[in-house]
Amino acid sequence: MPKIKSAKKRVFVSQKRNAINVARKSALKKSIRKVLDAVADSDIELAKKLFIQAQSDIARARGKGVLHKNTAARKVSRLAKKLIPKS
Numbered sequence: 705m706p707k708i709k710s711a712k713k714r715v716f717v718s719q720k721r722n723a724i725n726v727a728r729k730s731a732l733k734k735s736i737r738k739v740l741d742a743v744a745d746s747d748i749e750l751a752k753k754l755f756i757q758a759q760s761d762i763a764r765a766r767g768k769g770v771l772h773k774n775t776a777a778r779k780v781s782r783l784a785k786k787l788i789p790k791s
Contacts, residue, residue, distance in 0.1 A: 728770050735761040736783065743786045755783055 742751035
């Protein structure tokens with residue numbers, strides 16, 4: 705355990721930020737899962753609405769530093785590909 709006041713604060717702040725980031729990442733995964741479930745149920749209209757929300761959540765996570773920009777772009781791209789009907 706740190707003895708210096710600033711080091712103690714860094715430990716506290718780091719734990720707090722970690723908890724927030726874990727919560728954000730969990731919410732992001734739920735958002736993506738909802739889209740995938742709608743696609744699996746062949747409910748494309750619902751999936752498109754949920755995709756817009758998931759895209760927003762991914763962008764927010766990217767802005768907050770939870771996701772790298774390329775990771776965010778990859779996730780959006782893969783979700784968008786799932787919405788395209790297979791011919």
